[in-house]
Structures are given as C-alpha cells and as structure tokens.
Amino acid sequence: MNRLAQVVRAARARWALSIGAAALSLLALPSMAAGTTAEPPALLDFSATERAQIVAHGPWPPQPRTDASNRAMGQAAAQAWGASLFFDTRLSANQQLSCASCHQPNRAFQDGLATAVGRTAGQRNTPGLLDVAQWRWLGWDGAHDSLWSASLTPLLSDGEMQQTVPGLAERVRRTPELAAGYREAFGQSPPADNTTLVVNLAKALAAYQATLASPRSAFDAFRDALASGNSARAARYPMAAQRGLRIFLGEGRCTVCHAGPLFSNGEFGDIGVPFFVPGGVDPGRYRGLQQLLASPYNRLGTFNDAGATDAGAVGTRHVILEPRHFGEFRVPSLRQLAHTAPFMHNGSLPSIEAVVQHYSQLNEDRLHADGERILRRLNLSDEQAADLAAFLRSLSE
Ligand code: HEC
Numbered sequence: 337m338n339r340l341a342q343v344v345r346a347a348r349a350r351w352a353l354s355i356g357a358a359a360l361s362l363l364a365l366p367s368m369a370a371g372t373t374a375e376p377p378a379l380l381d382f383s384a385t386e387r388a389q390i391v392a393h394g395p396w397p398p399q400p401r402t403d404a405s406n407r408a409m410g411q412a413a414a415q416a417w418g419a420s421l422f423f424d425t426r427l428s429a430n431q432q433l434s435c436a437s438c439h440q441p442n443r444a445f446q447d448g449l450a451t452a453v454g455r456t457a458g459q460r461n462t463p464g465l466l467d468v469a470q471w472r473w474l475g476w477d478g479a480h481d482s483l484w485s486a487s488l489t490p491l492l493s494d495g496e497m498q499q500t501v502p503g504l505a506e507r508v509r510r511t512p513e514l515a516a517g518y519r520e521a522f523g524q525s526p527p528a529d530n531t532t533l534v535v536n537l538a539k540a541l542a543a544y545q546a547t548l549a550s551p552r553s554a555f556d557a558f559r560d561a562l563a564s565g566n567s568a569r570a571a572r573y574p575m576a577a578q579r580g581l582r583i584f585l586g587e588g589r590c591t592v593c594h595a596g597p598l599f600s601n602g603e604f605g606d607i608g609v610p611f612f613v614p615g616g617v618d619p620g621r622y623r624g625l626q627q628l629l630a631s632p633y634n635r636l637g638t639f640n641d642a643g644a645t646d647a648g649a650v651g652t653r654h655v656i657l658e659p660r661h662f663g664e665f666r667v668p669s670l671r672q673l674a675h676t677a678p679f680m681h682n683g684s685l686p687s688i689e690a691v692v693q694h695y696s697q698l699n700e701d702r703l704h705a706d707g708e709r710i711l712r713r714l715n716l717s718d719e720q721a722a723d724l725a726a727f728l729r730s731l732s733e
C-alpha cells in the first residue's frame with residue numbers, strides 16, 4: 337500500500353472509531369427514561385391539539401440539510417480528511433490541542449465543563465456537535481452563518497487553537513501527511529493562496545461534522561407510535577415522561593422556543609440566565625451579530641461556494657442589529673441532554689433538575705423589559721418537576 341493510501345485509511349479508521357466509540361458510549365449508558373417508574377403501560381388522553389404538537393417534534397432522524405456554500409459537503413473524501421483533522425493536534429499553534437480536546441466524541445462532542453478550558457473571550461460552555469448541521473446560526477451568539485465558518489474561528493481564536501491564516505497554511509503545505517490529505521479531499525495540491533487553503537480545510541472539517549447525528553430516543557418511538565395510531569406501542573412510553581411532556585407543551589410553554597424535531601426554533605432568547613462574566617457582561621447575540629456582519633467568511637462573502645445564488649445568504653442579508661439582542665443566546669437543542677451537562681451558555685446549571693428548577697422558580701425581574709413575555713414562573717410541585725425532568729431525559733438515548 338502506498339503512503340497516501342495508508343494515510344487515508346488511517347484517517348477513515350480513526351473516523352469510524354470515533355463514531356463507533358460515541359455510539360457505543362451512548363448505548364452503554366443506562367436509559368434513564370425507562371424503568372424510573374413502576375406504573376403499568378398506559379396512555380394519557382392527549383387531545384388532538386397535543387397530538388399534533390407531539391407529531392411536530394419529529395420525525396427523527398430529520399432530512400439531512402444541504403449547504404450550498406460548502407462544496408465539500410457530502411463528499412466522502414472531504415469527510416474522511418475532516419475526520420482526521422478533527423483529531424489532529426498539529427492544527428493548533430502549540431500542537432497540543434485538537435477540536436476533539438473540547439468536542440469529545442464519548443461525551444456527545446462536548447467536554448463536560450462549565451466553560452471551555454483556555455477560552456478567554458466569551459466564557460462559554462462547549463456545545464455538543466451532534467446534529468450540528470441542522471443549525472442555521474452557529475455558536476451560542478449566532479456569530480456564524482455556516483458550519484464551515486464556525487469551524488474556522490476556533491482555529492484562529494486566541495482562546496482556542498491560536499493559529500494565524502499564514503501559519504496554518506504553511507503547516508499544511510509543509511506537513512506531507514496534511515498536504516496529501518488536502519490533495520485527496522480537493523483533487524489538487526494545497527493552493528498558494530493561504531486563505532483559500534485554510535477555508536477549504538474548515539470546509540472539510542464541516543463536511544465531517546455534518547455526519548454527526550444523535551440517535552433515536554424513547555420519545556421518537558412514542559411520537560411515531562402516536563403518528564401511526566399505535567396506542568399499545570405509545571403506552572410503553574413511561575407515564576412520568578408523558579405527564580412531563582404535557583407540561584412541556586402546555587403550561588410550561590417550552591415548545592414555543594424548543595420547537596420542531598431538534599427541540600429548538602434555531603433562534604435566540606433571554607430566559608434570565610445571568611450573563612455576567614469576569615470583568616463585564618456577555619452581550620450574547622448582540623455581539624454575535626456584529627461579528628457575523630463584519631466577518632469576511634460569512635455567506636455574503638467571496639468564500640460562499642454558491643455565490644449570489646445561495647438561499648442561505650438571504651437570512652444573513654436581512655439580519656438587523658437591535659438592542660433586544662443584548663443578552664440573548666441561541667435556543668439549544670434538547671436532544672441528548674442526559675450526556676451534555678452542565679447546561680446554558682455559561683454552564684451555570686449542573687443538571688436537568690437544576691434547569692427545571694430555573695424555569696419553575698424563574699426570576700421574572702431578570703428577563704429584559706422588552707424580553708420574552710412567553711416565560712413566567714411555573715411554581716411546579718415536586719412531582720411535576722420530576723415528570724418534566726423525566727420527559728427531558730426521554731429525549732436522550
Ligand atoms: C478550547 C475548547 C475548544 C476547542 C479546541 C474547539 N472548540 Fe468548538 N467550541 C467551543 C466553545 C466554547 C464553543 C461555543 C462558542 C461560542 O458560542 O461562543 C464552540 C463552538 C463550536 C461550534 C458551534 C456549534 C453550535 O452548536 O453552534 C462548532 C461547529 C465548533 N465549535 C467546531 C469546532 C472545531 C471544528 C474545532 C477544531 C478546529 C473546535 N470547535 C475547537 C470550544 C472549543
């Protein structure tokens with residue numbers, strides 16, 4: 337076997353290994369949704385409205401989202417190179433950090449820390465990367481409008497891999513294995529133009545991450561059973577989760593923001609999580625939008641492979657910076673929560689129970705005056721809080 341073939345094989349093996357390990361570790365964890373209650377199978381009398389709401393949280397897995405701004409998307413060779421890059425510490429300036437240092441495959445691609453190690457700017461929690469291709473805006477603050485631009489920033493950030501565009505381009509050209517990977521992925525040698533080279537590297541990283549998908553959960557089996565009218569099968573969904581689901585759809589009004597198959601409308605909100613950070617405040621979406629609009633790597637720029645025809649660019653063209661964006665953060669997905677504590681943009685809530693208490697005992701004064709009027713203090717009983725937590729756990733496998 338020649339050297340190039342060996343490199344590619346090793347990259348593929350590592351990729352398969354990481355995905356296999358992630359799947360295994362998720363499987364190995366006890367299913368917390370089942371077995372927490374001894375109640376016999378039964379089905380709550382969900383109304384027609386509730387049933388329609390429940391069905392709207394599926395199906396799962398969703399349609400894969402395409403991204404015309406990235407021509408590497410869906411290309412097997414680019415995915416394989418991206419997979420090996422994701423674990424490659426040579427991408428960082430000091431050669432010690434890879435994407436996987438923080439986005440760890442056996443932790444649903446996050447790190448279990450409140451805020452990421454070494455992050456100086458934002459003091460933010462590392463998000464998991466399962467289903468990451470589903471987002472229209474990326475980052476807690478929506479500072480990116482594509483998966484590839486969100487993959488470029490960590491390479492160049494001070495608090496992360498601390499590269500420069502010329503430094504990283506030079507490293508790819510001078511490291512035979514990386515140069516060979518580039519050729520394999522893009523069908524040509526690394527170009528002389530530094531920025532093109534580094535953007536393409538980020539596009540290969542994105543092509544890989546777009547393959548990361550969360551598995552089906554107990555909720556999905558329940559949802560499909562309801563959709564097909566199979567009451568006997570739907571009744572296998574634990575009663576506590578059914579009661580929690582009813583709170584989620586009803587008095588909790590959770591589904592207003594945590595909508596659709598991903599349990600997020602993909603937009604931004606303020607739910608009263610304090611946004612103080614050492615030495616100031618985290619402006620959230622307000623600064624994210626400023627960064628997005630100033631970035632040469634947004635969809636309106638020259639690195640968008642679809643050019644002016646990109647439908648996704650319309651969204652970026654029409655965003656408007658408004659004061660209400662201050663302190664807003666992206667509505668997170670609720671899938672795989674059982675594996676992604678701690679929660680919120682600053683990792684300030686350690687458990688699912690703590691999140692439920694946050695909403696139950698909501699400090700309404702903390703919400704912006706012009707903020708979310710959807711939310712109000714729920715004052716849940718202990719049983720209701722436990723039911724809501726059981727429902728949230730049933731979204732994980
Ligand atoms: C030091 C830890 C760390 C490293 C290393 C790191 N990340 Fe991240 N990553 C984070 C944090 C923290 C965020 C949240 C940033 C924010 O929203 O301000 C994030 C956000 C992201 C997002 C946005 C996810 C979403 O749901 O919107 C993507 C994509 C991503 N990282 C990919 C990468 C890639 C690719 C690499 C390697 C090139 C990488 N990250 C390296 C900590 C890290």
Ligand code: HEC
Pocket residue numbers: 584588589590591592593594604605606607609665666667668669670673676678679680681682691692695708710711724728
């Ligand atoms: C007004 C929109 C909105 C409503 C309504 C809402 N949420 Fe959220 N939710 C958010 C936002 C925004 C965040 C992230 C806030 C932050 O990080 O500062 C969040 C965070 C969360 C998280 C943490 C996820 C993570 O990965 O960190 C959970 C769990 C959650 N919400 C559950 C619920 C439940 C349960 C309800 C109903 C009781 C609810 N949400 C109602 C917008 C909303």
